[in-house]
Amino acid sequence: MSNLKTITVTVNGKHYTRDVEPRLLLSDFIRHHLGLTGTHVGCEHGVCGTCTVLFDGESVRSCLMFAVQSDGHEVTTVESLGDIDNLHPLQEAFMEAHAVQCGFCTSGFLMSLIPFLEENPDPTEEEIRDALAGNLCRCTGYQHIVDAVKLAAENMAVQS
Amino acid sequence: MKPAAFDYYAPSTTEEALAYLDQFGYDAKPLAGGQSLIPTMNFRLAQPSVLVDLNPIVDLSYIRPHEDGGLLLGAMTRASQVERDPLVAERAPLVHETMPSIAHPQIRNRSTMGGTMAHADPAAELPAVAIALNAQFRIRGQAGDRWVSVDEFFLGMFMTVIEPSELLVEVRLPPMPPRSGWCFREIARRHGDYALVGVAAMVTLDGGNQCDQARLVFLSVEDRPVPARRAAEMLQGQTPTAEAIQAAAETAATEDIDPGSDIHASASYRRQLAKVLARQALTQAFARARGVA
Ligand SMILES: Cc1cc2nc3c(=O)[nH]c(=O)nc-3n(C[C@H](O)[C@H](O)[C@H](O)COP(=O)(O)OP(=O)(O)OC[C@H]3O[C@@H](n4cnc5c(N)ncnc54)[C@H](O)[C@@H]3O)c2cc1C
Numbered sequence: 001m002s003n004l005k006t007i008t009v010t011v012n013g014k015h016y017t018r019d020v021e022p023r024l025l026l027s028d029f030i031r032h033h034l035g036l037t038g039t040h041v042g043c044e045h046g047v048c049g050t051c052t053v054l055f056d057g058e059s060v061r062s063c064l065m066f067a068v069q070s071d072g073h074e075v076t077t078v079e080s081l082g083d084i085d086n087l088h089p090l091q092e093a094f095m096e097a098h099a100v101q102c103g104f105c106t107s108g109f110l111m112s113l114i115p116f117l118e119e120n121p122d123p124t125e126e127e128i129r130d131a132l133a134g135n136l137c138r139c140t141g142y143q144h145i146v147d148a149v150k151l152a153a154e155n156m157a158v159q160s
Numbered sequence: 161m162k163p164a165a166f167d168y169y170a171p172s173t174t175e176e177a178l179a180y181l182d183q184f185g186y187d188a189k190p191l192a193g194g195q196s197l198i199p200t201m202n203f204r205l206a207q208p209s210v211l212v213d214l215n216p217i218v219d220l221s222y223i224r225p226h227e228d229g230g231l232l233l234g235a236m237t238r239a240s241q242v243e244r245d246p247l248v249a250e251r252a253p254l255v256h257e258t259m260p261s262i263a264h265p266q267i268r269n270r271s272t273m274g275g276t277m278a279h280a281d282p283a284a285e286l287p288a289v290a291i292a293l294n295a296q297f298r299i300r301g302q303a304g305d306r307w308v309s310v311d312e313f314f315l316g317m318f319m320t321v322i323e324p325s326e327l328l329v330e331v332r333l334p335p336m337p338p339r340s341g342w343c344f345r346e347i348a349r350r351h352g353d354y355a356l357v358g359v360a361a362m363v364t365l366d367g368g369n370q371c372d373q374a375r376l377v378f379l380s381v382e383d384r385p386v387p388a389r390r391a392a393e394m395l396q397g398q399t400p401t402a403e404a405i406q407a408a409a410e411t412a413a414t415e416d417i418d419p420g421s422d423i424h425a426s427a428s429y430r431r432q433l434a435k436v437l438a439r440q441a442l443t444q445a446f447a448r449a450r451g452v453a
Contacts, residue, residue: 044162063198065194065270
């Protein structure tokens, strides 16, 4: 490819320098170039929310950005939250409240909720439902997801 | 790869961006929030061969008070910034009230004031709000700036007066006269989705509590936002009683708009929604103008 661009991106605190085509989506860069497959890809037009990551700390659709646009910026993916032995309280709550069925949408929900809970540590059910509106779960387990957010907010309040 | 290949430029000044647009003409597209442009590129409905990314132009992102009491919004100001800004809440409460209806937080973190106006989606909220507020647009080309009033800005579906070699750089919202009231209402299948019908209302009362001016603008009913002119005329000089509001809402829904049918809603359902939303929005706007809501 003639028009490769060299970019340096910080993903989950680690610096990566890569050559990319301008048309490479951030979502595909994260999955295929960095091998971070926790970020899922669904509709690729911004509707489903499964590719949600944090860009400079704010939730965004990674399918609606180009990797070149992340040059010099910070990206945070679901891999930053925790691992199987040491889950993030939000992940714990999702498990406990049965908010995960097939799991495809889960990482998008988690990454939308991380900044939401930081800004709203004690959210009402209405606020939670509003915050979840940009993520689709086709197993339709929304009630459990709402329960999980409430549980996470409680647990995180106790911990802090 | 989903989008077709393109050359990418990321200028840090508006002047540089305009030079690229001038050089590449119709083949080039400015990239703002990308929340409308990138989906269409992912489906290859749009295949620009050059993208000029406006995101590094920090000078285009601002919310400033105008000395006349209004506001100046830079084209690259994100929707989420507008949503949270206290000055917007104070000086343009109609905009503040509308923001949460636009898409979802993840989209609003990227999408921009300039992008939503330039995109001119007939289902978008802010173009209708801009008409209700009598906004003005500063459009920049290499030869200089020109101001365009909102009544001339939208030409049709996804079409505005911006030339391919130009950029929208600023949106100006005039001050709200005293004794004004506002309201935004829409119906969507799911909060955050594009509305089946929406309406923005701005009204001003005179000293005798009669309607001095009313602006009522619909979205999602035609190929561009539609001001309900006859309904506005009916209200002018009238005491805004429940009956007067109901009559104006009926005129708005039957005479001022000509909605079409699509997979989302039939034309007659859209008229019904328009009538109900117009009544609700006008009622609330007049109550706010009287200071009782
Ligand atoms: C899932 C989803 C739901 C959405 N729901 C809504 C909704 O309910 N209501 C709504 O209003 N919008 C909605 N949007 C659209 C979103 O608000 C768009 O981002 C917005 O309309 C376009 O703004 P942008 O900054 O992303 O522009 P871009 O997508 O970057 O650009 C759009 C067009 O405008 C041109 N352009 C951009 N900036 C300029 C400029 N300064 N000068 C000249 N031309 C320019 C571009 O070249 C392009 O043709 C939704 C989007 C998604 C993905």
